[in-house]
Amino acid sequence: MLSADRYFDPSPAVRDIARRLYQRVAGLPLVCPHGHVDPRMLAENTPFPDPAALLVIPDHYVTRMLYSQGIPLERLGVPSLDGTPVETDPRKIWQIFADHFYLFRGTPSGCWLTHELQDVFGVTEPMNGATAQRIYDQIASQLAKPEFRPQALFDRFNIEVLCTTDAATDTLEYHKQIRDSGWKANVRPTFRPDRAVDLLNPAWREEISRLGKTTGQEITNYSRYIAALEDRRRFFKQMGATATDHAVVVPYTGELAMRDVEALFDRALRGEASPEDNFKFSGHMLMELARMSVEDGLVMQIHPGSLRNHNRAVFARFGPDRGCDIPLATEYTRNLQALLNKFGNDPRFMLVLFTLDETTYSRELAPIAGHYPAVRLGPPWWFNDSLEGMERFRRQATETAGLYNTAGFNDDTRAFPSIPARHGLCRRVAANFLAGLVARHVIDLPDAEAAVVDVSYNLVRQTYRLAK
């Protein structure tokens, strides 16, 4: 069912080289420096409950597409915050999913799911309304086996390292539990303090209070706030973190004078921060967080340009991460100038930039990464983590940024069993892209053979400071 040549250019002149290049990386361990796998799942290692709970309900790539065609999220079993009853029979949810599996034709979810079903669960018949329940049975019976528990899958997937994403106030208890368990997996936290930085988030005040408790000193002013963040970074680093992550709407950077930021922070504590305050604070904090990264060596990631929870009715009923975040045009050249001028030439600093606005690849991001020593380009993110999206990235960024200012792949997923499918797709696209360069005589085969390993394995380890 899965062709050995899948995702390669069908022209033999390229495909034959792509095959050869892919062979060099197909078996390399998976490096997962950025993602949303729940560490509790790995720590507790309890069996996955059922196929719908594993593959449909929590995957907003899947539920979003079904919703876009008129299927209410309630019918898909997505848990509601407001008490609205939702479907609880996983077989009914699975049937809807299978009835509409044709919606995923030509999408990355379609590719990943097809790969997962076959390679992880051994499903060999196509998914549709008629086969739905048979496939359900097959997956359910697999999930009951010990070799389908999370830790067994982690080992089978050949994951060299997996980094989770954790709030500044997270206790990292499941990371401790994994460490203490004797299981030899390399699972690391990532410091993502968004909730403590976004002054307009309704949960900000509570997060600041939690931050004070966690660090043992109430946060009554800006200096204590900064000290608390630094304290948590030290803790994360002790727990194995090598990176931080920051989501902002606009990647504006700019330092405020100390007295101004202190006054602004006081307003925020009193619940009086304005949108303009929040914008300035975001720009100031990116500077501060970059300064901390220079000092403690944690790699800084910035993920800008998503307007979260665009659909307020869905957000009100089902909460965040339900597929209703919509990207915005994003400007980097002027917005990042302050940060790059202050830290971009510093050899201690590593900054990984992401985007949902592909127009910035050739216009802004590749020129920035092709100049500033601190900058690496993150792989195509979210909607663009796809066959065509990765090809556009390589075609639009490589000529100006080069291959070596890119940060390798990350799967950015909470869908644990999709990890091999995602890395496999990326490695195939990389092999195919480099094969195209060889076939057009832009580079020669030995160069491509070295580059495919760098792009698929070495660069991500170097960028995220994960190389042993």
Next chain:
Amino acid sequence: MLSADRYFDPSPAVRDIARRLYQRVAGLPLVCPHGHVDPRMLAENTPFPDPAALLVIPDHYVTRMLYSQGIPLERLGVPSLDGTPVETDPRKIWQIFADHFYLFRGTPSGCWLTHELQDVFGVTEPMNGATAQRIYDQIASQLAKPEFRPQALFDRFNIEVLCTTDAATDTLEYHKQIRDSGWKANVRPTFRPDRAVDLLNPAWREEISRLGKTTGQEITNYSRYIAALEDRRRFFKQMGATATDHAVVVPYTGELAMRDVEALFDRALRGEASPEDNFKFSGHMLMELARMSVEDGLVMQIHPGSLRNHNRAVFARFGPDRGCDIPLATEYTRNLQALLNKFGNDPRFMLVLFTLDETTYSRELAPIAGHYPAVRLGPPWWFNDSLEGMERFRRQATETAGLYNTAGFNDDTRAFPSIPARHGLCRRVAANFLAGLVARHVIDLPDAEAAVVDVSYNLVRQTYRLAK
């Protein structure tokens, strides 16, 4: 002359599948839900006057290109509004066109014209200065025959349904005449009230006056205006309309308080509306028109982002639609948020979004269509209705929006004899795109065989509520 493999990828691995897929849709009827064919031409069914009047003078894709190379529109017989004399000899106009036919190399007009000349008129020699008059004679002799009259061509083209575009105040008399004539063609109007909504259009006051007369009640305030638009929508619906269409510069949406919009409308009636008033009114009216669509079921189309009549000298002499409209960067995520939050989850609502700004495909439009149940993406519009334009759309939109949140094809043309060429090009590109997915093992052949029919025929009928 026309290759059976035209527009397909020349690599046999793709081409052979594309051929097979195209065979499934080549003979399907043409569904034309959006275009600018003059209903009077169809109703009166008089012969087309001559080749230049049919293929050159009214086609702004053609005259624009000739003008860009220094040929005055006067020499092309484009009628002037200011009394400037223009060429009246169709043979001279045709000669200029043929002398410069090389300008259309690699353009969609070149593809369409080559197809039309051969398939509709039987011309088999290449167009150039030497063949110009022979080809003129050949076409002219065809046009004299009964089988080249509009209705005969309509039937020969296998048009299942054709929707015209009509002002809110249009009497639809030619639609009535077609209905009453016994001719069995399915020709429908589309409600496009732009002239009645754009407060800064010099013709607005006059259109409002006409709207009052048409609906039998003078429009003296906002409530009567809304009532009149609703009245006209009922009439259009009775006359077979299934859709409305709205051109705006910026797709901003946002409701005004009733007292504010009433005051604003009063200012407009007094001729005192400011550009800011017009912007706000446009945003408010998109909300109102969406509300009406939810209630009456007419599919709403939005065509934003064209700066009309950029070249004022050409506009002053020759009027609108002369090829001097230039696109603008267009933002959808924030602009449409009000409308989508209010109506985007409503199962009664269908909204088809168009763009001239291709950067929004992957960044904004596909994420919006891949989430909101009401939204479908219109096909590549205007300058992007082309081989490369359609490929970019499919490559950039499909992975996030899926195939099934797209609205199929529409030809958007006033060039009646180009209709088969335009649909043919689109169907070939669709077959080729899907063949590429099969050849790269993204989908399998049975999936592609189903999808090519959906994309070429079923989706457009469903989206525009034209399925029998």
Next chain:
Amino acid sequence: MLSADRYFDPSPAVRDIARRLYQRVAGLPLVCPHGHVDPRMLAENTPFPDPAALLVIPDHYVTRMLYSQGIPLERLGVPSLDGTPVETDPRKIWQIFADHFYLFRGTPSGCWLTHELQDVFGVTEPMNGATAQRIYDQIASQLAKPEFRPQALFDRFNIEVLCTTDAATDTLEYHKQIRDSGWKANVRPTFRPDRAVDLLNPAWREEISRLGKTTGQEITNYSRYIAALEDRRRFFKQMGATATDHAVVVPYTGELAMRDVEALFDRALRGEASPEDNFKFSGHMLMELARMSVEDGLVMQIHPGSLRNHNRAVFARFGPDRGCDIPLATEYTRNLQALLNKFGNDPRFMLVLFTLDETTYSRELAPIAGHYPAVRLGPPWWFNDSLEGMERFRRQATETAGLYNTAGFNDDTRAFPSIPARHGLCRRVAANFLAGLVARHVIDLPDAEAAVVDVSYNLVRQTYRLAK
């Protein structure tokens, strides 16, 4: 080492046609209407000093990439303005370059350098750390020979005409020296008055003073300023110039009232011009410079959208043109409307537009060039002067602008020995693009054979008024 099929589509159906088309243009003379070769180098015709001084130190495409990977510019011998010592041993610089040559995999610099090394200098082994010094020796020994002096290379490269870029106050002494030398080369200046127009440039006042001296009348007001610019244009034209060039951040155009521009200019003379003054003056001067072009027939070029010297630390130490200019999103439709409405329909005017923002190809630039008679699109500029960049340009601009509203190629280079490599790459991509159109039956072979010569040779000569 260099494949005869390099850069062609590897699919035989395209490649075989591409080969055939390329044969028609491979031997045509090189037309270089825009670039940065130093006329002094050509006039004095002294030998190039050493391989590093020729190929590494002055090439900001090369030093930028090495810098982005952490190699200080000091170690690359880039001369500092502030007295910081830099590497002076060319062999050490060359060794670093060779050690990191893998960074240029998949970049245009990689393509050009590989071509140059083999075709100009006869190097046949791959560049790396081990071969570095042997290759250095080989190039150094070539550079000592008379046939590697600038004039000999110019003749060997088959350059039909080469235009330099020169400040308004340049004496053009080296152009005179070439003229007087009896060497038959066609070397022309280009009028680029940026330093005299950018009021915020610290060197503006001095340039105005120099402009006064050069034209024999002190510039005490706006009228004298305009007269001086006109005077210099006459001089440039006498010296063979056929074009002007203008760099602006934003391509805003708009005329100021005479009294306003006079007052603004007086403020600038007093050192009191604000950023807003500068913006308005830039827009006004583009109008004035266009007016002058209409009158004197010099082709006007606009290069907008680069934020120069983004990295201030590098600028402070090493000055401009060190690879730290970063592009900005650029708007043309509204910004150019005033200029195009006033001059865009004038048959005497020729305006060549460039961009670093590829999103404008299909959205703004192709529609503008496909309508206004005065406008031609410049080739992909700077970061986009590359295999993929040129393909994107052709694919995104051709369908709307046509082939004949494009301005052919220019190499825009200060790297003299890279000229054949750059033109070769462009001609190959053009042949390959047209071959793709033939293979997809969009145009036929005779059309492509005519078009490839137009695109590679005729159009650039016509656009820049260089045809003999």
